[in-house]
Amino acid sequence: MTSLNLELLLNPSVRIVKFTASKGWFEKFKKRFNLASVNLHGEAASAAKKYVADTFKAIIKEGGYQPETVFNMDEMALFWKRMPSRTFIMKDEAKALGFKAHKDRITLVMCGNAAGFMIKPGLIYKSKNPRALKNKNKNLLPDYWMHNPKAWIMKCLTSDWFHQCFILEVKIYLAVNGLEIKVILLLDNAGGHPLDLSYQGVKIEFLLPNMMSLIQPINQGVIRVFKALYTRKSLQHMVEAMDMDDDFSPKEYWRKYMITSCMVNVQKALNNMKKETVNVCCKKLWPEVVHNNKGFSAEEIHHSAVDQAVRLAKLLGVEGFDDMTFDDVNELLDAHFKPLSDEDLAEMTKSASEEEQENPAQEEDDSGLTLKHLATILRMAKDL
Structure with a gap:
């Protein structure tokens, strides 16, 4: 006898309400709780x-790896200038001509280890030299x-991130921890x-197909939690700006919300x-190292x-x-x-090209012996 039948037997007044959900509701439910590709009885689950x-x-x-030395990387898309659809910001933008800011996307390369440490994220933007970063040293950015x-991942970018970001960040982390x-x-x-x-001391392990939503730690909640935290930070940033400015204008604030603001958040x-939280997300892959x-x-x-x-x-x-609700925020996520x-991709590529034309290529690093610096040195030497 099932628990439901037992409940009906003990309490005949219990009403059975038939629950029906639309396809859209079910799809959102699966995405919200990372169930998009989960099939507990399928071949993918068995293989996982x-x-x-x-x-x-x-x-x-065999390798004697510790939680501190087991890393997982995955990329995620972030529409960095998007707000819930019912807000006046999104309504006004829908009427605007040209490329819509809420469709402006970045890709974040997220990487952390089983101990819960997250390294500096990689950020892929559509433009090499956006207006907001004019005359700024990109080596000093937080990402x-x-x-x-x-603004999407490519093999050459993954290789760039691996050698110039991952290796450097991991070396520092291991040195600090004496590993x-x-x-x-x-x-x-x-x-x-x-x-x-490839890199000496680093083993690359590729997971089998269809395992991303089943066991990959970054995909077991880290990405969705990060997007919720980013949304909270974006709103907090707006509230703080309002508190500091008696003439605060939400429209003007959002117009000035640039990629630099995004990187800060x-x-x-x-x-x-x-x-x-990062450690808990390793539960399906490595339950032995997950703390309670x-x-x-x-x-x-x-x-x-x-x-x-x-x-x-x-x-x-x-x-x-x-009058924002939980559902509004979850819809945004x-x-x-x-x-x-x-x-949309064609429009974004076009807007990237236009931004590049407005910002001619500059020296990536202002700290070396560039021609400009050399000319300044020679002029000062002559004056001396």
Whole structure:
């Protein structure tokens, strides 16, 4: 006898309400809780369990890897200038001509280890030299700067990130923790990940197809939690600007919200990503190293961030923000997972080209012996 039948027998007054959900609701539910490709009885799930029980355990044992030396990388799309659809910002933009700012996308390369440490993220933008970064040294940015017109991952960019960002960040982290350079980097088999990555002391392990949503740590909640934290930080940034300016104009603020503002909020959101949460997201791949961090699960942190985002929105007291709901924020988070159409990509590529024309290529690093610096030195020597 099932528990439902027993309940009906003991309490005949219980009503059975038939629950029906639309296809759209079900799709959003799957995305929200990372169930998009999960099939507990399918071949992918069986292969994932076998990989975890046999292959992965053997790799860890043979290499003697610790949680601090097992890293996972995955990329995520972020529509960095998008707000919930009911806000006046989105309504006004829908009427504007040209490329829509809410379709402006960046790709973040997220990487962390099983101990919960997240390295400096890679950021891929559509333009090499956007107006907001004019005359700025990109080496000093909080994110590792990369670019291509569609703002998406490519093999050459993955290789660039691996050698110029990952290796340097990991070396520093290991040195601080007194560990040797002997790490493993887990990647999925996406087309933008080259098969020839190599560095002494680093083992590259490619996960089998269809395992991303099943066992890959970064995809087990880290990405969705980060997007919730970024949304909260974006709203907090707006509220703080309002508190400091008696003549605050939300429209003017949003017009001036540039890629530099985005990078600041990306850094703050990542700093708010607790290492306990990243560690918990390793549960399906490496349950033995996961601590019982009650209160730090991806679901709990996501719920808390969304709740705070709603509260911050109400403080603004303007159309679409003053009555914002949980569903509005979750709808916004779901929107980050939707791909751009071919027309949107064409528009974004065009806008990247126009921005480059407005900002001629500059020296990437102002700190070397450039021709400009050499001319200045010769002129000063002559004067002397």
